[in-house]
Amino acid sequence: MNCSEFETQLDERFAASGLTESPELAEHAAQCVDCQIRWAQYRLLAESIVVWRDQTPEADLVESVMAARQIFTDCCDSDENRDLAAVSRALIDARSASAAAAATHTAARQRWHMPARFPALAGLAAVLCVTIAIWLLRDKPSTAPTATNHSGDDNPVAANRTPATDPSAANRLASAPRTDGAGREGTEPELAPELAPYSTLVQMARSAFSEATVLILPDAMAARMSPREAPSPEDGSAEPDGWIDGLQQQLRPVGRSLGDAFDFLWQAGQSVDG
Amino acid sequence: MFVPEDVELVSACLAGNADAFRAFVRRFQSAVFGLCFRMLSHREDAEDVAQEVFLRAFRKLQQWDSTRPLAPWLLTIAANRCRTWLANRVRRDLPAAFAENVADRRPTGSQLDLAEELQLALDRLRDEYRLCFTLYHLNEMSLAEIAAITGNPEGTIKTWLRRARQELAEHLQRRSVVPQVTHELQ
Numbered sequence: 025m026n027c028s029e030f031e032t033q034l035d036e037r038f039a040a041s042g043l044t045e046s047p048e049l050a051e052h053a054a055q056c057v058d059c060q061i062r063w064a065q066y067r068l069l070a071e072s073i074v075v076w077r078d079q080t081p082e083a084d085l086v087e088s089v090m091a092a093r094q095i096f097t098d099c100c101d102s103d104e105n106r107d108l109a110a111v112s113r114a115l116i117d118a119r120s121a122s123a124a125a126a127a128t129h130t131a132a133r134q135r136w137h138m139p140a141r142f143p144a145l146a147g148l149a150a151v152l153c154v155t156i157a158i159w160l161l162r163d164k165p166s167t168a169p170t171a172t173n174h175s176g177d178d179n180p181v182a183a184n185r186t187p188a189t190d191p192s193a194a195n196r197l198a199s200a201p202r203t204d205g206a207g208r209e210g211t212e213p214e215l216a217p218e219l220a221p222y223s224t225l226v227q228m229a230r231s232a233f234s235e236a237t238v239l240i241l242p243d244a245m246a247a248r249m250s251p252r253e254a255p256s257p258e259d260g261s262a263e264p265d266g267w268i269d270g271l272q273q274q275l276r277p278v279g280r281s282l283g284d285a286f287d288f289l290w291q292a293g294q295s296v297d298g
Numbered sequence: 299m300f301v302p303e304d305v306e307l308v309s310a311c312l313a314g315n316a317d318a319f320r321a322f323v324r325r326f327q328s329a330v331f332g333l334c335f336r337m338l339s340h341r342e343d344a345e346d347v348a349q350e351v352f353l354r355a356f357r358k359l360q361q362w363d364s365t366r367p368l369a370p371w372l373l374t375i376a377a378n379r380c381r382t383w384l385a386n387r388v389r390r391d392l393p394a395a396f397a398e399n400v401a402d403r404r405p406t407g408s409q410l411d412l413a414e415e416l417q418l419a420l421d422r423l424r425d426e427y428r429l430c431f432t433l434y435h436l437n438e439m440s441l442a443e444i445a446a447i448t449g450n451p452e453g454t455i456k457t458w459l460r461r462a463r464q465e466l467a468e469h470l471q472r473r474s475v476v477p478q479v480t481h482e483l484q
Contacts, residue, residue: 089353
């Protein structure tokens with residue numbers, strides 16, 4: 025027996041009986057290292073096939089096939105040219121589309137819950153604050169009847185004088201130190217004692233909003249600092265890092281706008297009161 | 299080969315008996331899914347293809363020759379669907395999870411690894427070799443039945459099977475599953 029005959033007989037025996045011992049094959053393999061290796065390979069292959077066959081998984085397809093058959097029967101049974109592959113693909117695509125839609129819905133909910141919610145709430149808070157401030161300023165004459173007497177004049181028109189028509193008040197506004205909403209140093213204007221409750225309310229509201237802004241937006245403190253104190257853009261700490269920093273950057277213009285709105289209300293109140 | 303059970307089952311299915319359809323699936327799902335799984339090496343793909351195989355079989359049941367056994371006829375559909383699926387998979391790339399799963403396989407000598415190594419080697423065979431090997435060693439089809447399923451002569455099937463076994467054995471040795479000389483013959 026030569027090596028070619030050995031391989032042929034080895035494979036035939038393997039196919040027929042899964043490789044049983046054979047004196048003829050053993051006799052040749054004892055004299056030929058290559059055929060001995062080949063025999064060893066086939067022995068392990070036989071062992072692998074047994075394990076491979078036993079480990080083939082099972083699947084329960086009864087319900088899925090019956091459901092697919094029902095769908096197919098309902099929608100396509102009258103069509104002579106119906107394509108089962110298309111129906112099966114449609115079922116698979118429907119499953120994939122359902123999974124994709126669920127993922128998209130989840131992503132949309134996450135977007136609303138995290139970044140989109142806070143600007144909306146901040147805007148709502150701003151509108152509420154502005155409304156309260158306007159309400160306070162509008163109701164001031166009826167709740168403070170003595171305000172018209174600060175200059176010793178009973179004429180109600182005098183209570184509505186503007187700073188431009190009252191040189192002394194204009195001078196007070198121009199010279200009084202104050203602090204604006206953006207944190208710039210200034211001087212507070214002097215107020216008549218009867219206006220103090222209203223201005224105090226506005227000041228309290230502004231302070232509360234400023235503190236809240238600082239608490240929510242740590243970068244707002246940097247905005248209140250002088251340019252030398254504030255971190256430079258090249259500073260690594262100023263770089264956005266994650267959705268919280270992104271949210272801060274998104275809310276920063278809202279905070280500035282609200283600060284400007286309070287400044288405007290403050291000045292308007294001073295003008296009306298003055 | 300005439301199989302009375304096959305004829306009765308198919309007759310009941312053609313009559314629209316839902317229980318007969320269920321019995322049909324239950325009877326052949328192991329063979330069909332096994333072939334699909336070993337050909338595709340991906341469970342979900344195999345389930346999808348097996349489902350499609352049964353739907354096609356239901357549609358063409360009236361074309362089945364009742365003088366022949368039902369299993370080879372069903373496996374012919376399965377083999378064709380697997381080949382189509384494999385051709386489409388080549389065009390749309392392998393699933394990432396499948397590719398990683400194949401790449402991470404390493405032999406450690408256990409029986410589980412033996413089966414995985416064999417499957418890994420099977421995945422690298424030509425599709426027709428893999429089909430013949432699976433039909434012969436898993437589904438226990440004869441050479442004549444495989445020839446009928448694949449539409450090739452028996453001699454060709456015999457040659458393909460022999461080459462498949464040789465390549466598998468060499469692969470196992472390349473993967474160091476087989477020592478150089480481990481078997482004492484005498």
